[in-house]
Amino acid sequence: MDTMRVDATTSRSATAAAHARETTQAFLEALRRPAVDPETADTTVLAVSELVTNAPRHGGGTYTLRPTARPDLIEVAVDDPSPQAPRLRTPDLNGSTGGFGWPRVNRLARATTVTSHTTGGKTASALLTR
Incomplete structure (x- = not known):
């Protein structure tokens, strides 16, 4: 099993997502068997x-x-300090308030989970077919 951990702090900027995409791409490119x-x-x-x-x-x-890679699955887990679980809501088609993210993750993934932590916060994770 291949694993890695990336700790990052962000101030609600687009650079957080860009950095996470780059880090994930590098992780996936480093996987060998199976690629x-x-x-x-x-x-x-x-x-x-x-x-x-x-x-x-x-x-x-x-x-x-x-991110974690298994022979048949890739799991991506994101921890944050909020106890509030993601929720499905009607996407804003005018683009001002979002609403597309969690539904999109649910469509992309084989399964999604949200785990609350007793110390506060949560983990949102998605299992993707490899």
Whole structure:
């Protein structure tokens, strides 16, 4: 099993998602057996981008990204300090308030989970087919 951990603090900027995408892409490119095909890599990077965008926006400004590769799955987990679980809501088609991220992650992933921590905060994770 290949794992890595990336701790990052952000101030609700687009650079958080960009950094997470780059880090995830590098992680996926480093996997050898089996290698990740380009479509799976794109799907994984998109799921990470959505999860990391939501973490600082709704979770208090800090997050931890933990991608893990297994023989048949890739798990991307994002921790943040907010106890508030992501929720499905009607997307704003005018583009001013969002609402696309969590539904998109749910469509991309084989499964999603949200785990509350007894010390506060949560982990939102997505399992993607490798």
